[in-house]
Amino acid sequence: MSEPGPLPISGDQRKRFDADGYLVLPRLLSLTVVERLRTDADALRDRLLAAMAASRDWDARVTWWRLSSGEPYLFKIKPVLGLAPSVETVAGGAELRAITTGLLGCPSEVMESKFMYKQRVEVAAGWATLPVLGEEVRKHTDAAYFTRRGYRRVISVAVCMDECTESAGALQVWPGTHRQDVEQGQTPHQGPVVTEHAAPDSAAVTLEVPAGSVVAWDSRLVHASAANTSGRPRRLLVLGYAPTSASRGDRP
Template structure:
C-alpha cells in the first residue's frame, strides 16, 4: 500500500466478482423501491414501475447496511477487511455506509475531506468506495488531490450555490489547484480506498442515460473514541463516543459500552428538492 501512504488513496482492482456487483445493484433497486423497509425520503414504488425509473429519483441512500443484509455483508467483505487491517491496524470498526446512485443529470459533491464530517482525529478514518458501475469522467467518477492528506490539516468549509454539487458544504482555503486533481476511473467491481484527510470530489453525471452507482463505507480504528455528535450530558466532547458502529475486524476495547441504534436510512438532498438552508 505504498501508493496509499504517499498519495492518500489506492485502487483495488477486481475487489468484487460480477455476481457480487449484480447482487448489490439488485439491492439498490430494492432499497429505492422501499422493499427493504422505510428510508426517509423514499416513496414506495408501484410494482409496474421499472427499477431504473425508480432509482433515478434519488442521489444517495445513507446507511443502507441498516436495512440490507447484502449491503451489511459488503461492509464486512473479507477482501475489504484485509486491506483495512493493513492500513488501519488489527481492530477496525465501521460507522457509516452510503449508497450513491447518481443518474445522468444528478450533481456531484464539491471538494471535501471526510475527516471534517466524521471527526476521528486519530488519522485512522478510511473510506472504501466500491464501484457498482464503470466510473468514468463522463458519469462522475471520483477526483482526488494526491498527497493532500499528508499535512493533516482540516480545511474550512462553507455553504455554496454551485449547481454542479449537491447540498454538502465545500472545503476551501487549501493550497492546491483544480489543475492538480486526478480523475480515478475504475471499472465496476473495483474499489478506491482513501484517507479521511484526502481532498476529493466528484463531478455531475453528464454521460448518456445511465448511472454511476457506488457503495461507500467509512471505517476507523476500533481502539479510538468517535466524538461524532453532541457531548454527553454533563460530560466533555472529548469523552463522547458514537456507538452506532459495526466491528469488522479484531476486538472492540469499548464493547462494554454496548452498541446503539442512532442513525436511520435516508436520502441525501440534491438541489432539486432544495437544501433546507
C-alpha cells in the first residue's frame, strides 16, 4: 500500500482533535463536488420513497418516522456506498483518506456511509406504522454501536452539502467527552442517549459551517443536533472510517 500524500491537517489541528474530539475544516470540498452529492442524495431519496409507496413495503435502508403533525419525516438513508456515484468519489478521495489516516495514525478504510436528510417528505405513507418522534437528534455517542460491530476506533466524517447554521440544525458537540465514560439511558426508539448530568446543554458547541465543509469527530464524542427550522435543506454525507484490516492486525 502506498503512503498517503501530505496531510491537510497540521500538528496543532491533530492536538486539538485529540483534546476536544472533533475538527472542523471549512470549505474543504468544491461546490462542484457538493452539487453532485446534492443531486445524488435527492435522486436516491426520491427513488427509494417512491418504491416504498408503490410496494407498501419498508426499505431497511430508510430511517423515517412520523412527526406529531402526522407528516412523514426522513432522517437518513444507510448505506449509500454503491447507490450514488458521487459517494464513491468523495469517500475514496485523497482529502478524506488523508484526514482520517492522519487522525487515526494509520491507514483508514470506509466502514459506514449514510445520507442524513432531517427533512419532512411528501409521500403516501398511510400504510406505514411509524413511531411518532420529534425532529431533534438527542445527545448520544456512536462508540458502543461500532464496538458491537468489531470496530474499536472510528472517525466519523460529515460532508456538509448545505450551509449548516444553528437554525438549520447544525451539529452540536461536547468537547472532551470522548475521553470520558459518559452516563447514558435507554429510549424506546432512539437507542441510548446521554444524560444532562453527563453532558449539560451549557457545555455544547454548535458547529456552524458553510457548504463544502468537513467535520470529523471521534465516535466516542457526545453529539446531537436540534430541529431544522430554517426552511431549507440541511443534508450531510456521513462516513465512518476505521483502521484498515492490515492496520488492525486482522488475518485475511
